[in-house]
């Protein structure tokens with residue numbers, strides 16, 4: 001499902017020198033796998049997800065996701081890839097406050113995330129099904145300010161599920177939630193993995209994920225290594 005070979009990514013630092021964040025990172029993730037990524041702040045975890053999700057193209061090396069070679073794709077082709085193949089869940093839920101939950105879930109359809117053949121009713125039914133999947137069927141008309149943090153994140157997850165993505169990428173999805181709410185969100189990801197065999201890559205320090213994950217990888221010095229062995233606390 002995911003193959004990274006020798007991915008290098010550099011950013012210019014404040015002095016104009018280049019800071020290498022990914023230094024020949026290799027990664028293989030199979031369909032249906034749940035992989036946790038850990039590592040200290042600033043080590044490049046979000047950068048890595050951006051590369052996998054086709055949000056960043058400024059790197060060297062080979063990246064293939066869901067049978068699609070991302071290296072060298074046009075911006076338009078990359079946007080189509082993101083819409084069709086990847087669901088993103090971020091630490092900050094990135095919901096639009098004026099829109100209700102249902103409209104937030106349907107948002108990707110306004111950016112080409114829906115087949116032209118699909119009518120408004122079908123899109124709405126699909127969005128309702130996604131809200132139902134995250135247990136929020138009864139709150140479709142609520143706007144984000146009227147929802148709790150955990151509910152907001154579940155709307156964001158429903159939005160990620162809306163396009164039936166083959167891959168879901170989560171960047172510290174519980175970072176803004178209290179422990180109990182975070183645990184509920186994590187449990188939901190574990191169900192997606194176990195019941196739907198959803199492929200998930202989750203940047204998180206939550207032990208529940210690392211315990212349930214097929215693999216835990218640690219990003220160290222720009223490379224991915226086994227995160228379970230000899231792992232120092234972050």
Ligand SMILES: Nc1ncnc2c1ncn2[C@@H]1O[C@H](COP(=O)(O)OP(=O)(O)OP(=O)(O)O)[C@@H](O)[C@H]1O
Pocket residue numbers: 011012013021039040041042043044045046047048
């Ligand atoms: N657009 C950018 N321009 C320059 N440097 C950047 C840019 N984005 C990230 N960096 C730097 O790259 C490094 C890795 O950043 P990244 O956001 O991937 O880390 P992270 O592991 O996700 O950290 P955190 O756990 O705090 O979210 C950091 O040193 C960061 O300052």
Ligand SMILES: [Mg+2]
Pocket residue numbers: 045046047171
């Ligand atoms: Mg980050």
